[in-house]
Amino acid sequence: MKKLKVKIVFLMTLSFLFSGYAQEAQFVSGKKILFEDNFSNDVVGDFPVNWFTNSSGEIANINSNKWLQLSDKGSFLPLNISKLPENFTFEFDVATTPNFNFYSTPLNIVFTEKTTKTDNVWNTVFKRKEAVIFNVHPASTSMATTGSTSISIINEKKEILKNKVIVSNFNKNNSTVHVQVWRQKNRFRMFVDGKKFWDLPTAFQEANYNQIIFFIGTYKNTTDKFFISNLKLAEAGGDTRHKLIETGTFTTNEILFDTKKSTIKPSSKMVLDELGKVLSENQNVKISITGHTDSDGNDTENQKLSEQRAQSVSNYFTTNFGIKKIRITTSGKGESDPISDNDSEEGKKQNRRVEFNIIK
Known part of the structure; x- marks a missing residue:
């Protein structure tokens, strides 16, 4: 399949973007596990040894489970992932501190192509050639009781697709959710607690996607924090x-x-x-x-x-x-x-x- 050549950034209408939304597919986890991490072997208060960051972070104990607390202004990625199959699932839990501020930036997740050994930091000015980026945030507006998710597709260093929708099940009252991604070659689906929010048939381009990066801009309040845990990457079946x-x-x-x-x-x-x-x-x-x-x-x-x-x-x-x-x-x-x-x-x-x- 040839690369998508559209060069115009645009907002797709919901009716077009959510093709088949009324009879949405259920998420199916891949069977062949390629990577898992629940930070059980990491020390509370330390940054995990098998991860990279250009910022800071530490393992926190929440309700007897270990989570990676992410600091702002940084990229975070597991070092043990070096290849993303054409068909894969990626799952993780995300949590926030109470009363998370709308003006704090969301938690962004990037699937991209690493080309050099030191290429571990995500740069928002699109220096990378190809990427699929989505994010989650527990507050869609300053007064809202619903969260949001955005999507952005980078092709040939240009943003060719961008959109944002409301996520009703991630909010100030429900600040811990399970995020699920399902790639089937070019297709990208994203679910929150089993409910589908993105289904893009041509999101992934003809690139060697081999890296997953979490990145955060700035926290409005010093008390705002994102946490992630229970990460799992698995090879999945075709579409x-x-x-x-x-x-x-x-x-x-x-x-x-x-x-x-x-x-x-x-x-x-x-x-x-x-x-x-x-x-x-x-x-x-x-x-x-x-x-x-x-x-x-x-x-x-x-x-x-x-x-x-x-x-x-x-x-x-x-x-x-x-x-x-x-x-x-x-x-x-x-x-x-x-x-x-x-x-x-x-x-x-x-x-x-x-x-x-x-x-x-």
Whole structure:
């Protein structure tokens, strides 16, 4: 996918930005943990040893849990994160002191590309080439009882997108929340306590995002403080749900079967369950399922096997999600429609696939 070339900073309308907001997707944590930190091994009063800052901060004990208290005018980042996959989830808890001042700057979180060893400080004049930036604040106005979140996308050192919305569940009365980010290649979603506030299909550009930075401007009052804890970065699955509904087609080789059989392997559960939820949430959608094999074995056996595997997938949906059989048609193409060569293991893996299409 080519980089987004729009060079004009603009405010997107809510109706456009929140496409599909009425039937928002639930957050699904990634299964492969890449980084976790709850500061359990750090000493209260010290800055954590595996983090960087150009400001200051210290571990605080709040309600028997350890939190990193962030000072102002600084950047803060975990040093053990060196790569962000194309599909990942990132979660953390954030808390503030009581009566947090509206004029204190928000807590900003940046996903960006580190290019030098000393490139650990976020500079707000957009010296970095690419970045996805969002923030949270417990006061949307000086008198409000609701918080806010803003989003900013940097492409080729230019801010190409900017917006701000109200966050009702982060406020002076509820100053501790769980923030969840879900990247699926170019798509960015952000949730607060499970409620979705951002869903941008083209936020991440074609860059090597490899760094997460927290940064703060200034605190209006000396008593104002942000705290973070329970951070978790995990590799996640692809954008299965939206690819099928939005484009009408989805093909995957993540549905695996026993060799020369139509028995579905347990490792296929994640992608099948995501598709099952799509069908459950969209009762009027009818789909066709087509099985494909590689060229190992003879043509007749592969044709039969591909048909049986498509039927196994259909049975999974009817058994586990109550999808009516009338909504699904199945077929197989055996080895007749390869998308790669059959001379290598990688090519064969690509050819062993299941294809889903919405029936118009």
